[in-house]
Amino acid sequence: MTFSRPGAIDLSALANSQPAPSAAPGQAADGAVYVIDATEQDFQNIIQSSLQHLVVLALWSPRSPQSSDFTDLLVQATTRYQGAIQVARVDVDANPGIAQALGAQAVPLVVGLVKGQPVPLFQGTVDAAEIARYFDELVKLAAQHGLTGRAAPSGQATGAPADEEEPADDPRFAAADEAFAAGDFATAIAEYEKLQAQHPGESEIGERLAGVKLIARTHGADLAAARQAAADRPDDLEAQMLVADLDVSGGHVDDAFARLIDLVRRTSGDEREAVRQRLLELFTVVGINDPRVATARRALATALF
Template sequence: MTGAVDLSVLKERADAARNRPATPQAPRPPAGNDGAGTVAAVPAVVEVTEATFEAEVIARSDQVLVLVDLWATWCEPCKQLSPLLERLAEEASGQWILATIDIDANPRIAQAFGVQSVPTVVAIAQGQPVAAFQGVQPAAQITAWVDEILAKVGDRLTGLPAADGAEAPDPVDPRMAEAESKLDEGDFDGALAAYQALAQAEPGNVEAASAARNIEFVIRAQAADPSVVDTAAPDDIEGQFAAADVLLLNQRPDDAFDRLIALVRATSGDDRSAVRTRLLSLFELFDPSEPFVVSARRKLASALY
């Protein structure tokens, strides 16, 4: 696949997926067990904020079960439960980790979890909440609760990276692997449908949404008659859209963007809004720091205002 949109990364991921074992890697044994190797590099207890939530909780939960301790400084029961959870996390030796979150300092996280009272503890695996409890619980009950969760989801987690810097391989989402396989085989329609379904099911899946946008553009651009670049009338909006697609597919982003910016200047009302929307959607196909995107955005702003 060639053209303005570089999908080589997706192809490389598909190639890598084929070379990985068919079954996911088992979690690393706790430190101290036979064959355990070095101690995990990730701390047993991590203080998490809204800025670090994605990396420390969502991404980390692909490797290991993450217990999220939602607490507040004014909460007396929290002062009993949080130290207990921290001790249990240290004793777990990497089987699970604890992410502590002050709900007053991070209200959007509390809102996302629908927290009604604290303390609330939520278990996260593979980016999804799998169990929760509220209030203070005895250590034995918490341990049994965690063991039950690990029995159900533990074999799907890749394990933490070792302290010596050796990284566990990224887990393969079978749905992404299927979509990438279709793309690698040249089944653009099938790949598009797979990525769109995944993006709809997981609104936060940026990779799937980006892949769907890219493939949708390539399919649309390849369907256009290349001669439209020369034959489209200046006031033919759909024709100019197709011409811009062809130019972009042929590695001429400056010409594509300039054509639509000229159309913005020549239109008004709903037509101008439609052209602006199409232009912004084409910007999304590229890194926003690309010089030609930065330049085109400035020209668009000048044309609009």
């Protein structure tokens, strides 16, 4: 099991910043918490779900009571976010492949997932106020990347009333989700394309399709090698578009858009159309309401006409 790490989504500034005053975590009206248990068998599904909402991986071990207690604290912290953050607990003893993929050297280890990309948060324990500070920043980062979906509640905080049954997954996505979980990106893409043809204009299908395509294109890519290839071959469309894909995956959205808009200016005919279509796909991945997309759309229109 490996993680594709085409880029880095950086929270280092948070680690070096001074703690800001934070209000006491608020409780959702139903006191719900948002947590699942992750295994190696369903880990691809969890990566897939991070295309829709934030996931925080909490690595722990039954041999470390401290890590178990801290994971419980993380779960309780999800209440105030009302589904914007879902904790995925990973027992590293039962799932060593996940721990290896994340480079875990000790537990607890906490890593965010933003559209399939890992965001290291912290290793070791911190207090509840510090958890809230990191989670607040992670939610802001996700919003910047157009990730604003919410997970379904999975339980209640201590003393909270029983919650309604968690809604079932949309059965239309079952075939695509199964293929994605198996690492069969081509089949997942084909299934989403079928759904898109059957339900044209449905935004969730388009978002899922664009996200899976991006993950498929960047899977296993080496960022340094891709950048060097693009520098050596400035007129190579595939090389330029791969770097743009990697930049979006790594959070360098403006750089990606600027690269492709410049390529639109320098191409014509079928080549220009291929670049335009890739830009539109990346607009969907980033989020159509993202201000960076609005700016890039205007720049694209200027480049085209």
